[in-house]
Amino acid sequence: MCEFNNNVLFHFVYVCAMRDAVLQKAYEGEKKWLSTKETIEAENRVKIYIDHILEIGFTTQDEHDQEFVKVATDVCNIINQKISRDGREGHFSFGNAQKLINIICKYFYVICYKDLNLKENFRFCHCPMDGILLEHVWKETKKQNKMKAHEFKESWGKEDWKSNDGNNFELPDRYNLFQESIRYLAAKKGVWPIEYDYLVWEGE
Numbered sequence: 001m002c003e004f005n006n007n008v009l010f011h012f013v014y015v016c017a018m019r020d021a022v023l024q025k026a027y028e029g030e031k032k033w034l035s036t037k038e039t040i041e042a043e044n045r046v047k048i049y050i051d052h053i054l055e056i057g058f059t060t061q062d063e064h065d066q067e068f069v070k071v072a073t074d075v076c077n078i079i080n081q082k083i084s085r086d087g088r089e090g091h092f093s094f095g096n097a098q099k100l101i102n103i104i105c106k107y108f109y110v111i112c113y114k115d116l117n118l119k120e121n122f123r124f125c126h127c128p129m130d131g132i133l134l135e136h137v138w139k140e141t142k143k144q145n146k147m148k149a150h151e152f153k154e155s156w157g158k159e160d161w162k163s164n165d166g167n168n169f170e171l172p173d174r175y176n177l178f179q180e181s182i183r184y185l186a187a188k189k190g191v192w193p194i195e196y197d198y199l200v201w202e203g204e
Contacts, residue, residue, distance in 0.1 A: 010043070010047050011043065013104055013107045014046065014047075014104065015035040016103075016107065017099075017103040017107065018034050018039075019031075020099060020103050021096045021097075021099040021100040022096055022157075023157075024157075025155065025157060026095065026096060026155065026156070026158075027090060027093075028089070028091075029083070029088060029089040029090020029091070030089065030090065033088075034079070034092075039078070039079055039082070041078045042074070042075045042078040042079050045071055045074045045075055045078065046071060046101055046104055048071075049067060049071045049101070050104060050105065050108055052067070053105070053108070053121050053122060053125065054111070054118065054121060057120060057121035057122075057123070058123075058124045060124070064124035064125070065124075068101070068126065069169055069171060071101060072097040072098060072169070073169045075097045075100065075101070076092055076093070076094060076096075076097050076161075080092050093157065093158055093159060093160045094159055094160045094161050094169075094172065094175070095129070095155075095156045095158060095159035095160065096157060098126070098128070098129060098156075098159075098175065099128055099129065099130065099156070099157075101126075102125070102126050102127065102128035102129070102194075103128050105125045105126070105194055106194060109125075109194050109195075109198075122192055122194050122195075123192050125192070125193065125194040126179055126182075126193060126194070127178075127179065127182040127186075127194060127196055127197045128197055129156050129175060129179075130156060131153075131155075132200065132201070133178075133182075133200060134152060134156065134178065135153055136200050137152075137178060137181045137182060138152050140181070140185055141181045141184070141185070145177070145181075147174065147177065151174070152174065152177075152178075159172055159174065159175065179193070182196055
């Protein structure tokens, strides 16, 4: 008899999120292998982050964001090193990594449907950056926005690190601006950024 465990559940969520992260032109290259056990190291790295959220949570935004950068860095490195070793085409960008990680958070947030005590654990999680959210945030914050419309709303898939010397990775300015704007808009609604994503997709 096959033993069923939580790793099976996590892998299902990981596969769904990975497909979202590399949709259409967000990733150029072979995609099917990204949703298999060939990326188990990247999957396990995200699982550690999710388990921490569910079991402990983060105490400050800075604490969360530092870990987020580490997770995104590790995921990009693991997948891109495998691409290079195997002679595959493609580049797994920060844009792909943020979508993967943040969508997994979004899926796991549904656990709060029956356990409201866990809502606080998701307080500092980021809102996924995609075309729909970029369009919405631009409309809501364009008067305060320091970027031009085409700069802010352009494809997120090829968004990569602002700087990367192999050890230190710096988040792109557009991603930081997007998350700051989301936190501002979410606070006006009295919700967390991850919850604001649900509101936008619902049509508020």
